[in-house]
Each structure stands twice: as C-alpha cells, then as structure tokens.
Amino acid sequence: MTITETPMIDADVLIIGAGPSGLFASYYAGLRGLSVVLLDSLAEAGGQLMALYPDKPIYDVAGLPEITGSALVASLLTQAELARPTWILGEQSVELIKLEDGDACTGPPRRHVVVTDKGRRIQAGGVIIAAGVGSFRPRALAAADPYIDRGVQYTVCDIASYQDVDVVIVGGGDSAVDWANMLCPVARSVTLIHRRRALTAHAMSVKQLQQSNARVLMDSEVVAAHGSEWLEGITVRTGANHETVKTQALIPALGHVANLGPLMTWGLAVEGRQIVVDTTMATSIPGVFAIGDVTGYPGKVRIMAVGFGEAATAVNNLAAQLYPGQPVFPGHSTELMGPGTALSEAHQPPAREG
C-alpha cells in the first residue's frame, strides 16, 4: 500500500489498545465473524504487560498458575491473530467522528470514524476502547527540550556511536543505571545525574556503576542546555552550586508517564480516569464500548481477569447490535472452532499496516 493519500480502513470493530483486554477482544470478535482493526500507540502489542513488567511472573490469570508477562502476551497474540486483525501500531487515536445513520450499505452500519495522530482514518461499525491507563511515553526533561534530536535522545542508539562522546544520563532507576554501565566502556565519559539522594536501580547494577569510571552526581538537577547547532553542554544545579558539564549526548531516563490524552475529549461519560460503562460495557456514546482498566462502575476490580470477561461481554453485545437478530450469547467455542485451530496457527509478528 502506498501512502500518497491516507487510506481509509474499514472494519466491523475497531479495538483501541492492544493490551491483554484488547487482544482477547480481537479473538472474540473473530469468533463472532467480525472484521477487526487493532490500534495501539506503542510499536509493540501487549500494553502494560510489555511496557512495565515483561519478565515478572503473573499469578492471577485463570488456568495459568504462573506465567511471565511476555509469555502471556505471546499466547494472547496467537489467540488474537485467529481474527486476522489489521494491525496499526505506533499510532494514537485522536478524534472520534460520529457518522449519520443511513451510512449503512449492505453489511452492518458504519457508525464511527476514528482518526489517528498520523491522519489515518478508520471507519468501523463499533469501537471498543481498551486503552488501559492510556498511552505510555517517556517522561520529558524540560531543560533538554530545545535540543531534542540534536544531542538529546530518550533511548540509547547504536552503542558504538558513542565512542568519543561525552554522555550524560539523567535518572536513578534501572534504565538510567543500566545504560550508564553499558556506555562506560565505550564513551569518552559518562556522567549520571539524579535529583534524589539514592539510586533505585538493582543493587548489583548500582555496585557496578560505583566501580566504573562514571561520574555520579546525586541531589542534582539539569537546569539548562547549551550549544549552537548541536548540544555542547548542560548546567547542573546541586544545592546552591551550578556547574557546567560538557556533553554531546544527553539521555533522560526518567521512566514513563501514562496519559489517556485525546480519548477524554470524545464526550464519553467519565469519572476520574475511568470511562463509565453499563452492564454490556457500552459507554455513553452508542456503538462505543470500553473494557479493561479504563472502565469504571461500582465494584470494579482492575485486574486482567476482569478485563477478559469485559472483552467477551462487549464483543458479544456489539455483535448483536451490528447483526440484528443475532443472539448476544456466542455459542460454545468448542462447537464453533475446529480442533487444533489455535495450535496450528503459529504466531506471526503483527505486520504494520501501511
């Protein structure tokens, strides 16, 4: 597909968020014969499982006494792929446009268009919001803003490229300390700056850092960046002292911030950070459902197991809306799918649309 003009994508259901709830919703939509688009702002599916704890064991998924985040995502992907979803990764939904009734042609009516931050338009009969706590982005270091991509970078590039470079890393967590340790043998110099008085990375990594030739400045803050074309140095404040540190590569490693962002401007009924849903997982906008951590109702428990149930509830109610006369109850999967269906479909990494 060439993108000279942004193509319109069409599906029965658009699922916003490819975390555990969104992935399971994809499977269920496939079971109901619905065509699926899966959209996620990160470049990789899996949501919080992959972004926050891929290696941590999880104990509260029914039927799986212990499984790591990444292993669970791999299984969820295999299952989600049974619906043959169209994947759109690395794009954030920004706008929801309601279509007038009567846009129906032969199949189910198309009630919504969602526009992404890249200008892509996705037309769908129903939308399922499985956005969790929102999209994850690196926490910004304000003082570094003017030199983004001119010396300031939020992820480490090719290690070899730091030879003859004075690197400054900001932060005190695992990423900051691991990157410092990784760059020490390569870079001309490494300075780690943390605004607290203790590093919170693993003790082993901190020990390695202390034995390295990295300079560590605690209780310190980057207050300004300097340079003409490219970053040349920064001003660091420690208490009342100000010091200039020479650097051509500043790497803020300050963790992630989650933000529901544009979703909250769509006119959905919300309470705090949660989208209000009824017992069918319908939001206040007809045809728009919400599932998983993003939903709120009395007694809500925000765990994955609940999100899976909500995914099945939302998809089956949406299917009955899209195909009048169809029941909400899907039938039993044992009857609807042939033996070995899932096992025969080895998971292929999602291909990026466009």
Next chain:
Amino acid sequence: MAYVIGPACIEELAGSCVDACPVDCIYEGARRRYIQPTECIECGACVPVCPVHAITNGPNAQPEWAEDNEQFFLTVLPGRSEPLGSPGGASSVGTVGADTELTACTPATPNDPE
C-alpha cells in the same frame, strides 16, 4: 485498591516514588508524601523504589494510614480554604506544605535506610 504510604515516610520524603509513578499521583505534604487514591492506577511501580519500604497495596496492611492518605485530599488542610480533591497531577500543585492531623502529630520512625 490504591497503594498507601505509611508513617515510615514521615520526615523521609525521599521522593523516589514520585519519579516512578506513571500518573503523577503522589503529593508532597510538609512531613511526608500521600497517594491520591482515586488517581492511583495500582501499577505498583512505587513499591520497590521506596528506600524505607513505606508503601503497601490496599488499605488492609495499614488501615489507619490508608484513611490518612484519603483524608489528605478530602479535608481542608491547615492554611488552605478548600480540600485538595483530585487535582489530576502532583506536579501541577507542587509542595502542599501541610499535613493531616495524624501525620502532623506522629513522630518520625527511626529509619534504617539501606
């Protein structure tokens, strides 16, 4: 259930939790920090980074302090005219500079930092 900061934080105020929180829901009082229970997304990122192990999950481990965390946002704190409520981000508020009654009258626990 929202995470809870207990009395070990009193006069500690290390702030590592603030750096770890993805939703900026940890607010700074005068003597300790408080988690806004409706803004907390229960991700648990703050727990392992606390140098004094002050943070626990849900109200059961430290019921009195769970209540205290909530009261910080519901009551009118000294020097203020209305409750903090849910400001939607600690960095937009800055240091609050006041505490709940319980926190104000609780002595600091002798900490043994790692």
